[in-house]
Amino acid sequence: MGVERAGFRPLLFNEFAKYACETLDVNVSRRHKADRVRVPASDDGFVAVGPYEVPPPGAVVPIVEGDVQGIGMGNLNGRVDVLAGGPPCQPFSLGGVAKGDEDKRNMFPQMFRAVREIQPKAVICENVRGLLRPSFKPYFDYILRELEFPFVERKAGSTWQEHDDVLRAMEERRDVRADERYDVIMTPVNAADYGVPQIRNRIIIVAFRSDLNVDLDTFRKLITPQYSEGALYRSILSGDYWRRHNDVPGHVMDRVNAGVPKNLPLDDGTKPWRTLRDAIEGIEDGEGNKLPSLPRISWEKLDRVEYEVGGFKYHVGWPGARIYDGHTPNEYDRPAKTVKAGVHGVPGGESVMLTDERERDSESPTGFRYKHRYMTVRETARVMTFPDEWELAGPRGEQMRQLGNAVPVLLGEVFAKAVGAALDEAESHA
Structure with missing residues (x-):
């Protein structure tokens, strides 16, 4: 393509x-x-x-x-x-x-x-x-x-x-x-x-x-x-990134801003790296068209059932996502981790994402922990810069395997x- x-x-x-x-x-x-x-x-x-x-x-x-x-x-x-x-x-x-x-x-x-x-x-x-x-x-x-x-x-x-x-x-x-x-x-x-x-x-x-x-x-x-990590950090600190995503909770912005390194490289004229949030909320595709925002996946619908969620195929909630040491999730405001095919299916951490939603956790220093879930196949296809009309054959594991084996379309x-x-x-x- x-x-x-x-x-x-x-x-x-x-x-x-x-x-x-x-x-x-x-x-x-x-x-x-x-x-x-x-x-x-x-x-x-x-x-x-x-x-x-x-x-x-x-x-x-x-x-x-x-x-x-x-x-x-x-x-x-x-x-x-x-x-x-x-x-x-x-x-x-x-x-x-x-x-x-x-x-x-x-x-x-x-x-x-x-x-x-x-x-x-x-x-x-x-x-x-x-x-x-x-x-x-x-x-x-x-x-x-x-x-x-x-x-x-x-x-x-x-x-x-x-x-x-x-x-x-x-x-x-x-x-x-x-x-x-x-x-x-x-x-x-x-x-x-x-x-x-x-x-x-x-x-x-x-x-x-x-x-x-x-x-x-x-x-x-x-x-x-034409894109760089330094430019992404500068856009976060300047607020340009948050103006593009103006519905992000304040606690998320505070957390992301606090994680920006103190010493940034000089501005070399490159554009900001695109993030997982950019992909899900809709960036320009390879033909200059602005993609629509993908609908939110309900926590009550992590049940493997393909509902008509805004007309997007393969945008299906999936249960059982876990995070632990060495099995860390994607973060919204960074580029996604490498999409992999895996020898025995899709590895876990690369297909799990933190969300903006949090819940009480007495063991956390902040008193909260962010909720996580598996990325949908459509979200993964966005990360690989395939258009939303691109269809994928086979069950979910095979669809993810194909995406992991592919070359990002834009690259x-x-x-x-x-x-x-x-x-x-x-x-x-x-």
């Missing part, structure tokens, strides 16, 4: 997870005709379906459900501007098993195969910050070199270290054809720095085909963060717009 909002037309979708495919199907069908195809299971890399032709505007957009190893993409060669995706991150995630290169879920080799078959002008790849951990850093550097030289395939039976030696030698010689080489930019990001109401640390890899002579410095300027849009602008500029100078 982020790439499409940046002005690109989708030509082919692939997704492995069943419910995610159903979600993609219903939402894509609303905007385009969609043709859903299932890939037979394959353990040996056999190309079972395709290759696919480029659909003309308004025609069917194939949604291929299944293992990417079973998809042929050769007919798309030279006809694609952007290849965008996220190879599964579990091999490298702190929340996963972290086997890295040995993990069979490592799909980076398939990304390189797609680049070889399609030869796109640009590649956008999102993944977890865990790739930068010291234990994975050598392999991650190898991944970046593979993307730089995707046509230099690893020989059967060789180790990644042996292949990396080959790539390093080519890097030094610089004798690879420009149309088979890519200029690679890796950017560590916090989604909050790009207007997403969520602390989400990731890496985004962008690669441009070298024969296009894209101005990489111009691209880097286009992805410069994807920022980077895709920068890629589009850089390609346009390069074309104008060609």
Whole structure:
């Protein structure tokens, strides 16, 4: 969705997870005709379906459900501007098993195969910050070199270290054809720095085909963060934040104001980080539309039943939320914590939120404690900057898993717009 909002037309979708495919199907069908195809299971890399032709505007957009190893993409060669995706991150995630290169879920080799078959002008790849951990850093550097030289395939039976030696030698010689080489930019990001109401640390890899002579410095300027924590603190202290949310109880404002650090960075012209309160009360979406405020969830309706709450789907109260040491909730006046998919479902603290309402508590120093509840799926989708009309397939756990596995729409849009602008500029100078 982020790439499409940046002005690109989708030509082919692939997704492995069943419910995610159903979600993609219903939402894509609303905007385009969609043709859903299932890939037979394959353990040996056999190309079972395709290759696919480029659909003309308004025609069917194939949604291929299944293992990417079973998809042929050769007919798309030279006809694609952007290849965008996220190879599964579990091999490298702190929340996963972290086997890295040995993990069979490592799909980076398939990304390189797609680049070889399609030869796109640009590649956008999102993944977890865990790739930068010291234990994975050598392999991650190898991944970046593979993307730089995707046509230099690893020989059967060789180790990644042996292949990396080959790539390093080519890097030094610089004798690879420009149309088979890519200029690679890796950017560590916090989604909050790009207007997403969520602390989400990731890496985004962008690669441009070298024969296009894209101005990489111009691209880097286009992805410069425009939001900051310091600006949020200044807006809280100045009252600008509270004027935007003028119905917040005084005890909440006092508590939040008291928590602002004494020494703030100098004003650098950035905008305030967006908060969970901003998301729930309604911020501008990626197309400049002001979202409506989500209705309050009644404490008497934490019963898993989907009532007609203001016409918002998936805005359902859920019982059983708990907070304790190491299992802390989201706060309204900060960006939300990272939305996670979780190995065994959604972790607790990241999907629990403190509210403005409080009740007596004799054990609390203030005599009160703030009430908490689970975030609804719709609130979580707001935090991921999906539009309210975005539908989600499956039960609640699967819906939350999809959101945790997704890229925030606004973050994807920022980077895709920068890629589009850089390609346009390069074309104008060609």
